[in-house]
Amino acid sequence: MIDINVLRNDPDRVRENLKKKFQENKLPLVDEVIELDERNRALKTEADGLRQKRNENSDKIGLLFREGKKEEAEVLKQEVKNINDKLVDMEKEEAELGAKIKEIMYKIPNFIDDSVPIGKDDTENVEVERFGEPKVPNYEIPYHADIISKLNGLDKDSSGRTSGNGFYYLMGDIARLHSAMLAYARDFMISKGFTYCIPPFMIRSDVVSGVMSFEEMNNMMYKIEGEDLYLIGTSEHSMIGKFKGQILKEEELPLTLTSYSPCFRKEVGAHGIEERGVYRVHQFEKQEMIVICKMEDSMDWYNKMWQFTVDFFRSLDVPVRTLECCSGDLADLKVKSCDIEAWSPRQQKYFEVGSCSTLGDAQARRLSIRAKGEKDNYFVATLNNTVLASPRGLIAVMENNYNEDGSINIPEVLRPYMGGLEIIK
């Protein structure tokens, strides 16, 4: 959500941004919301005048009663009643206008950073940089589910019976490796100065609608029957929701948090659930990082954050690259975003394992997250990034550490979390 003052003073900037994002269909919304806003303000001025009159008269009535001038008071009472009758319709219209304006403001995308490459959709995302040499061994690497199954690490028959498609039982050393990676990811971020946090895994609907769009909510979130609760799709939801409606102390900024949670996603929509394997599933686990800082510091933090994830995967010997999200593929709330992709020696291409975004102050505006400034309170910047999402990260580690005989070398940094085990076979 952008500042409505920009629409009032510089609507061309909004139009230009819409064009950059290939959302010409939303151009009429600009004039529409400007007009609604003008009407709303005029109406507010008029209604405020009436409310002032009502307040004044009510005060007078009180005084008159104390003086025992009942008849005069009755006259005024009638007058206030008339004002209230008028206000009923006006207040109804005020509420309607306010709701309409809000609805449109939610649809108008955040301003993208000047550095964001212009492009229509994900086919025009831009590779920024590669880290590590993408190696292809001279032997074939099997599909990840086959690797895990051979090592007795996966039981999808059972999960199919208990929970249906899109779930899994991870077993034995593979399950342990998965947990080891998450524990290592946690400690990795703690060593970078982030505060570890285990958040609620369910959140209320008002928090959900604060952190995502209505469509996202329908396509992603599982609702608990008979309760106003949703399973989180990522801990970002509870971590940003944590600060909803809060005024933070300036000296506390930046807030740097790393959170663990299981993540639940319906995955309704374009891709759906993969039949085999554990790449796209209804349930996974994730170590996340979020930063809340001043707007002027947000780009620095953005650049630090994706670098953390790159360093994390490099410490596991996984080659990665950063892929910058082009203007048309960038979600409406985001200022700038890149995916961290891991190398798949099997597919001989990179695949997404994480995503780093700065939302500027858009999310903070939506959720009313402010900091107490010298003069005025101001909206803060919010950023989020994946440290590790697994089993997806597990796939990357397995493929890149796969031996011809079907065994997997455990990266050195994970061995302390595996009881010293060096190889899974």
Added chain:
RNA sequence: GGAGUAGUACUCAAGAGGCUGAAGAGGCGCCCCUGCUAAGGGUGUAGACCGGGAAACCGGUGCGAGGGUUCAAAUCCCUCCUACUCCGCCA
């Protein structure tokens, strides 16, 4: 899950239909004092959001959230949320 109590500004807290946008205190600013222990005294100031205004300032909303009663609600009524105490149940 049952029963009771409570929720007021950054924090603590008074208020129990009109004179309360809210006393008082902490805090914060300034000044003074200082051989009694991270102390004392004086004085000033603020407070969230929206609209108008160059500004001073003016107006509206706002006392956990949402409704209702009333000319008028922090104050009365209803629903919900949260915290605490007791009971029950249970990792």
